[in-house]
Amino acid sequence: MSKTYHLTTPLSDETVSELHSGDIVYLSGTVYTARDAAHKRLVDLLDEGKELPFDIKGAVIYFVGPTPPKPGDPIGSAGPTTSYRMDSYSPRLIAEGLKGMIGKGKRNKDVTDACQEHKAVYFGATGGAGALLGKQIKSAEVIAYEELGPEAVRKLEVVDFPVTVVNDTYGADLYKIGRAQYEVK
Amino acid sequence: MREIAYQEIVKNVRDIIVYSASNLPEDALNAMKEAYKNEKSPVSKEVLKQLLENADIASSEARPLCQDTGLAVFFVKIGADVKVVGGLLKDAINEGTEKGYIEGYLRASTCHPFTRANNKDTVGYNLPAIIHLDIVEGDKIDIEYAAKGGGSENVSRARVFPPAAGKQGVIDYVRECISDAGPNPCPPLTVGVGIGGTFEKAVISSKHALFRNIGSVNEDPEMAELEDTIKLELNKLGIGTMGMGGTETVLAVHIESNPCHIASLPVSVNVQCHSSRHTHITI
Numbered sequence: 001m002s003k004t005y006h007l008t009t010p011l012s013d014e015t016v017s018e019l020h021s022g023d024i025v026y027l028s029g030t031v032y033t034a035r036d037a038a039h040k041r042l043v044d045l046l047d048e049g050k051e052l053p054f055d056i057k058g059a060v061i062y063f064v065g066p067t068p069p070k071p072g073d074p075i076g077s078a079g080p081t082t083s084y085r086m087d088s089y090s091p092r093l094i095a096e097g098l099k100g101m102i103g104k105g106k107r108n109k110d111v112t113d114a115c116q117e118h119k120a121v122y123f124g125a126t127g128g129a130g131a132l133l134g135k136q137i138k139s140a141e142v143i144a145y146e147e148l149g150p151e152a153v154r155k156l157e158v159v160d161f162p163v164t165v166v167n168d169t170y171g172a173d174l175y176k177i178g179r180a181q182y183e184v185k
Numbered sequence: 186m187r188e189i190a191y192q193e194i195v196k197n198v199r200d201i202i203v204y205s206a207s208n209l210p211e212d213a214l215n216a217m218k219e220a221y222k223n224e225k226s227p228v229s230k231e232v233l234k235q236l237l238e239n240a241d242i243a244s245s246e247a248r249p250l251c252q253d254t255g256l257a258v259f260f261v262k263i264g265a266d267v268k269v270v271g272g273l274l275k276d277a278i279n280e281g282t283e284k285g286y287i288e289g290y291l292r293a294s295t296c297h298p299f300t301r302a303n304n305k306d307t308v309g310y311n312l313p314a315i316i317h318l319d320i321v322e323g324d325k326i327d328i329e330y331a332a333k334g335g336g337s338e339n340v341s342r343a344r345v346f347p348p349a350a351g352k353q354g355v356i357d358y359v360r361e362c363i364s365d366a367g368p369n370p371c372p373p374l375t376v377g378v379g380i381g382g383t384f385e386k387a388v389i390s391s392k393h394a395l396f397r398n399i400g401s402v403n404e405d406p407e408m409a410e411l412e413d414t415i416k417l418e419l420n421k422l423g424i425g426t427m428g429m430g431g432t433e434t435v436l437a438v439h440i441e442s443n444p445c446h447i448a449s450l451p452v453s454v455n456v457q458c459h460s461s462r463h464t465h466i467t468i
Contacts, residue, residue: 002228022228036301037301064252065252065253065292065294066252066292067249067252067254067290067291067292068290068291068292069290070248070290076248076249076252076290076292077243077248077249077250077251077252077254078252079251079252079253081252081253081335081336082335082336082339082369084369104336104368104369104371104427105336105367105368105369105428106367106368106369106428124368124427124428124429126232126235126236126239126427127251127336127368127371127427127458128236128239128250128251128253128371128458128459128460129235129236129238129239129251130239130243130248130249130250130251130252130253131207131239131242131243131246131248131249131250132235132238132239132242134248134252135242148303149293149303150252150292150293150294150303151303162235164228164429174429174430175367175368175428175429175430177430178226178228178229178423178425178428178429178430178431179367179422179423179424179425179428179430180423180430181226181423181430182225182226182423182425182430182431182432183421183422183423184421184423
């Protein structure tokens with residue numbers, strides 16, 4: 001039976017180990033944004049032995065490229081982007097201490113294996129619900145790679161940001177479980 | 186010969202882009218409400234509810250429905266008795282596109298294919314628009330516009346089958362495409378299927394099929410029946426809203442077919458996410 005949690009970042013091993021596929025989580029606190037180009041740069045930094053632009057330990061990364069904010073708003077519409085494009089980079093970041101990723105769509109085995117090995121979870125947010133999700137982001141500040149525009153790394157403060165656990169630390173996958181329940185062979 | 190001012194086209198294009206970004210068209214909204222009513226999975230139902238709320242917030246607060254405000258795709262029919270004055274039609278559409286994306290606070294999503302650079306020096310603010318032009322009778326300009334997001338576009342496929350593949354080959358191919366796509370293209374989906382023609386004709390037809398209003402019936406009864414069959418098959422996949430599992434995976438299947446070479450059976454599948462942002466105007 002799925003449970004509902006209210007969690008604040010950074011997340012600990014103990015906290016993410018409590019979560020199971022299908023659980024609903026309302027996230028509050030700091031969340032960092034990064035998409036394709038930013039992920040490549042983050043992993044390049046690690047390869048060069050340099051420091052990341054934010055503390056990855058216990059961090060949550062949101063795969064999002066928001067629309068430009070209207071005057072007076074912290075951010076525009078901000079729904080998740082399709083996550084598989086980050087699959088080649090995520091295991092490295094998980095090994096460094098990343099505890100949560102927010103996106104939409106399937107992850108590959110390397111990512112789900114890393115989630116089990118290093119205790120991390122993959123959260124799904126509702127794709128296309130950009131107006132609704134953008135309202136849960138209270139502040140946004142570009143902290144790296146400003147030249148990447150929508151793909152720059154932003155530090156967000158979120159309140160009760162609604163996500164669902166897709167891949168947990170035990171190898172379960174909500175997309176497979178959910179689909180199997182309704183598939184007509 | 187009717188004269189239409191370049192600036193009038195710019196303004197119209199700008200306006201439909203800004204409007205489409207935050208207002209789900211009536212056909213898509215109705216289809217989503219219908220899916221909400223029919224969905225058997227409580228999880229998918231909950232997500233559909235979020236999407237309906239999102240549509241409400243977007244239109245009442247004039248916020249984009251989705252952060253992916255897409256590439257601008259146009260199918261334009263220009264009457265043979267129209268003369269655009271003050272510039273070229275294509276330039277007017279591009280100028281209107283750039284204005285719409287900037288003034289509507291929409292995301293610029295174009296970039297160089299390899300450097301991925303995204304700035305005005307290389308490609309412009311969400312330029313160039315993808316424009317398909319056709320010349321028809323009359324003295325009007327007919328513009329169909331859609332904002333095409335990347336998540337749904339990335340699962341598109343095209344293949345040329347041998348004629349023996351037949352109808353069943355088409356059904357199996359579309360089924361395989363949507364099954365593999367799973368949650369990635371943001372279901373519930375509108376699925377455009379281009380059948381026949383040449384390779385590129387099938388692809389363009391599958392894209393144009395997405396512009397048809399959800400709920401409309403194909404004029405060709407044989408294709409209408411095939412649309413129903415494929416829709417039924419796809420809803421058996423169990424993917425549901427955003428892949429959470431459910432009974433409502435597709436809102437509609439739209440087919441556009443063309444005569445083809447005796448040796449070929451080209452088939453293309455193009456997918457539109459639940460946020461089927463499309464507008465049709467005539468100037």
